[in-house]
Amino acid sequence: MNAPGPRLAAGGTAELFAWEGGRVIKLYWEGATRDAAEREAARTRAARAAGAPAPEVFDVVNVNGRPGVVFEKLEGPLLLDALASEPQRLDEFAAQLAQLQATLHQLRCEGLPPQREHMMRRVHLGPLPARVKPGVIDLLRTLPDQRMICHGDLHPGNVIVTADGAHLIDWFDATAGCPAADLARSCLLLRYARLTTGPQRAAFEPLRQQFVDVFLQCYRRILPEPAEALSEWMPPAAAARIAEPISGQERTALLRMIETLLAAA
Ligand SMILES: Nc1ncnc2c1ncn2[C@@H]1O[C@H](COP(=O)(O)OP(=O)(O)OP(=O)(O)O)[C@@H](O)[C@H]1O
Ligand SMILES: [Mg+2]
Structure with a gap:
């Protein structure tokens, strides 16, 4: 199992960490279910497949009991x-x-x-x-x-x-x-x-x-x-x-x- 790298950002539902291969992982806060990560991954993939500018989704994983989604890292400011x-x-x-x-x-x-x-x-x-x-x-x-x-x-x-x-x-x-x-x-x-x-x-x-x-x-x-x-x-x-x-x-x-x-x- 990979370990997350440095923390890059934090939001209302998750924290974002660096991940291997120049990717990022959005790790949901404790208490979130794997369903939440699966749902975000599926919807991001569906939107991207239909042509929307959404990050590529690589994987849904668990890190120390917390569900997470591995995404392409988007470089730039919010x-x-x-x-x-x-x-x-x-x-x-x-x-x-x-x-x-x-x-x-x-x-x-x-x-x-x-x-x-x-x-x-x-x-x-x-x-x-x-x-x-x-x-x-x-x-x-x-x-x-x-x-x-x-x-x-x-x-x-x-x-x-x-x-x-x-x-x-x-x-x-x-x-x-x-x-x-x-x-x-x-x-x-x-x-x-x-x-x-x-x-x-x-x-x-x-x-x-x-x-x-x-x-x-x-x-x-x-x-x-x-x-x-x-x-x-x-x-x-x-x-x-x-x-x-x-x-x-x-x-x-x-x-x-x-x-x-x-x-x-
Ligand atoms: N694919 C990505 N590449 C680079 N940075 C990202 C990516 N996805 C998320 N981030 C960073 O992580 C932060 C949190 O991401 P996101 O908005 O998906 O989480 P959230 O917890 O649902 O946020 P909130 O509830 O505060 O809107 C973003 O503000 C952004 O800075
Ligand atoms: Mg957000």
Whole structure:
């Protein structure tokens, strides 16, 4: 069994270590099951096979009882770090993120699970108040089905900018579905979510609004249709997000938005 090399990064669900052959291993925190690693490996492979800029997956392994995935090492900064160090390039970085998402949204994929079921499960299981849950579920049932690649967590903290262009990591929640749903989720994350715990967090706060505006404007120029359908997808996307361990402040903002949009529908 190989031993991991130096620790390179740490995230919410895992730590990243150097691995033999110039690769990296994403080792899940203790308590994660092998299923989690298998799921991330399978979804990353499926997205890559359909043409998405995702790292190559080499193996799923156990290291001292912790499950891990061995990936190709992507060389370059996170888009979020690039933005934190050069905020004057915001327009360029937001356009890069929009281009990346629009590229995925033009790729069909049969190898990923359906988005609607993924969202429905979260809406059902999450702590959504009973006064809005049925409205969100009814709306989600009526929205169209598609089979395009949806990353499920696309934000600048999951993009590595390499010499070959921007690549996406963290495909754990990827599905095949409607681009507008994935776009809605990205807009919500950019507007309200804590994207990282590091020092980039403070740097991103004052840039949120401008970043999401430029991002959406650029996306709309490339793919107008999903941008048109955005407001329909906002309530279910926000409701699914509420099932995650988010801050009280984010939960309040999302819930207020769901109520306003359902009342206007
Ligand atoms: N293939 C890769 N090549 C190089 N660096 C990587 C690769 N995959 C992940 N990383 C680094 O490891 C960090 C954590 O990875 P990832 O986002 O997949 O983990 P996570 O725990 O799910 O993160 P979070 O929950 O905080 O979003 C990334 O921010 C990045 O710096
Ligand atoms: Mg991540």
